[in-house]
Each structure stands twice: as C-alpha cells, then as structure tokens.
Amino acid sequence: METAIRGRLTLSPNTVFNPKPGEKQSRCRGACTNRGVLMAISTTGSGKGAGILEKPVIERTTPGRESEFDLKKSKKIAPPYRVILHNDNFNKREYVVQVLMKVIPGMTLDNAVNIMQEAHYNGMAVVIICAQADAEEHCMQLRGNGLLSSIEPASGGC
Secondary structure, three states: OEEEEOOEEEEOOOEEEOOOOOOOOOOOOOOOOOOOEEEOOOEEOOOOOOOEEOOOOOOOOOOOOOOHHHHHHHOOOOOEEEEEEEOOOOOOHHHHHHHHHHHOOOOOHHHHHHHHHHHHHHOEEEEEEEEHHHHHHHHHHHHHOOOEEEEEEOOOOO
16 A cells, blocks of 8 residues: 555555644644545556656536636626605605505514605604615605605615
C-alpha cells in the first residue's frame, strides 16, 4: 500500500492519507482530527511508474435543470413597495373599511379599521408592503373603488 521513497510517502490509488500529528508528512500543528484525504487516482498505462491522469469530468446541467448557483441567482427578491391610503373627505369610514377588506388579501376587520383610523387622523396610512407588481395592482383596485392611494419603495425607513 505505502512505500517510502527518499523521505516521501507514496500512496497507491484509493487509499486514505491520514497522518498523525507530529509526523513528517503531517501539515497539522497540534491536534489533527478528521483530516483524511481520499486519494482516488485513475491512471492509464501499464505496470509500475507514472501514468497519465485522465481528464476530469465536469458535470454540465441538462436543459431544464438548473444548478444550485443558478437557482440562488434567479431567486433575487424584488424590492418591497408600500401601498399607502390617503385620507379624503368624500368616503365614509365604513366604506373605506369594506374596500380594504375586499381588495387586500387576508385583511381583517381589525386591521382595516386601524388603517382607516390612521389615514383619517394622520392623513395617510400604510396598507400593505409587497412586491411592486402587487402594490401597483392593489393601488389600482383601491383607486377603482374611489379611494386615494399611492405606492412608494419601502427601502427607506419603516
């Protein structure tokens, strides 16, 4: 399996090189645990002596199959946008609550009332923070129901 030639350790294919701390071949200083290196070398040639290493096989992704790197790259999240409800002097409070619950998915009665109250007293309120396309759609639906609304990037402050 192993042979020593001029102070060097030579390994045969498919052996594990796991030197002990303090040995000449060890590059470890102090405790060396689980530092085994599997030497799997495929050579062409006959008998003893050096052979030519085979060209490494590089795995290519097949069409329709993405690599892990490509998946991470494609999952970049779009920046969030705020949908803002502005106070107006035309719509009754009950109607604003009804429209919020109809237009915004998952909007509860309590949240709709709180948003309506905040817009009434402060002049505006954040309805929802979501992707730009969804924010534009919600804004258009609120406007389509007679409410004043706008969107803005949610990147600056809360």
